[in-house]
Amino acid sequence: MAFYKSDNNTVDLFTSELFKNGNFTVTGTIGAGLLEKVSLEKTEASAGDTVKISVKLRDTTVVGYIDAWYTEPLTNNDIHVNLSYNSETGLYEGTFPIRTISESGDYHLSRMAFYGGGNIVDLQQAELFQSGNFTVSGTNGGGFIDSLTVSKKEAGAGDIVKFGIKVNDSAGINYILLWYTSPITYKTIYVYLYYNSESGMFEANLPIDSSYELGDYNTNRLTIYASGVTYDYLDYDNKLMNGKFSVIKDITAPVKPIVNKVTDNDIYVNGTTEANAQVEVKVGTSIVGSGVANASGTFRIEIPKQKSGTKVTINAKDLAGNTSTAQVVISTYFRSVKIQLNGVDFNSGYFGNSTTYVHWSALKSLRFLTRI
Structure with missing residues (x-):
């Protein structure tokens, strides 16, 4: 049992004396006998080929679709293939496109899940799976993983960490997901990378704010979502270490505000400072206006008209709480x-x-x- 709390923490309970009260018995069903046959159009393939997988069930009325998992030959990572029902053939069918990023070697069908009516039948290492195995040759495997880059190895609140991955065979790939773990609570941080045709890379931006825990963020898992197929890479060889970055405490004050001339006829204070900084305008100890600088650092804060000669303080505070200050004196409007x-x-x-x-x-x- 897993108990999900409102603060996103999970409590897992694997054994309990009370569990036996939840046991029940089912009779008169097919179960594992639901699977009748697995077949392939080809058992040998190379980059550019497509392996078509077909599954015949003894009862198609209870299953909406099938998920099949293959084990890659080199890394033992999983590749997920979705099979949909074809009413013309009476079979559940799916395709496995072979790309240059595919690993060379023997692919073994290791698991199938049958979904229907809210129920799931999960089969692993069934004898009939052997007819679903195939061999790939002439590909370079997951070498693209080494191309993972991050723009900042250290980032503070207000910074943006940019990610990039170069995949030579990007056709049909919808997006790439990196799984990061936070350094203190071990929460999962998801980074979605989408293809940028100008750079030829899959890219993502991760804005760092004050809620991010201080410390090292590592990833050991990468998932490629393509049409009908999901490639899931667990990094056993630390090839994804290029994606490591650290969140550090920002102790650098934002750029001191540069403030335009303010007269006794003005109702706005205009100027520039650090991008996205909070800007506060004070007369003495009273706050007379506040706002946020835009992405280029420009701000425009509305204030009441002030008398000529009044000293006005402008404070700029970044996301980490660091502050810089400027002062102007209200001049006479002519x-x-x-x-x-x-x-x-x-x-x-x-x-x-x-x-x-x-x-x-x-x-x-x-x-x-x-x-x-």
Whole structure:
């Protein structure tokens, strides 16, 4: 029995005196005798070929579909093939495309699961499985695993770890899944990689936030999901060690905010700082505005109008809680006015603090500021 808690932790109970009260007996069913025959179109294949698998059951009314598992010849990893019912042939059929990433050697059918009506019949190493075995030659196996790369070996809150895998034979592959384990609670972190036609690689981005545990994140499992087939690689030779990364405590303060001029007529504080930083605007001890910088570090925070000469503090805090600070002084806003003396238009002036300032041209080459 497995007990699933709301905090995502699981408690497994394998033996208990109380389990015997849950036992029951079934009679009059077929069980393992449901399987009548397993057949292949070809028993030898190479890259580019497709192995078609057919299964005949004694009763097709109770089974919706079949999952078949093959054991790879070199790594003993599992490959999962889905078989659907074909009403024209009366068989459950599935295909196994042979790619350059397939391992060379003998593939053994090791397990079948029959799904129907909410029930599952699971067969392992049945005698009839032997007719489902086949041999692959001329392929290079899981050599692509060595191509796994990560952009950062150390990352802190707010960073993004980028993953890449180069698979020469990407046709028909929907996505690749990396299974990571967190360093403290051993929770599984799933990283999904999708094909990027520009780079020719399967890629993923993993944003690191403050919820990530500090320590080393390792992966020892990679799953390739292709059309009708799933390749599951368990890394017994540590070839996936290239994908290791560590989450460390970020103690670096964000970039000090660069703040645009703020006047007593403005209702926004504009500037730049570290991307995605939380920005807080304070006058004295009072917070008058807050917001978040965008992905390029630009922020625009709404505030009430402040008096000229007021000191304003702008704090930028990153996801790790590090803070940097900048200060600005509210300046006086001057608006442009049009001046006319004796019916003649002169250069624009400025108005502020109830005083009008005029640019007066005494000479064509000389301008000075006159107060009226």
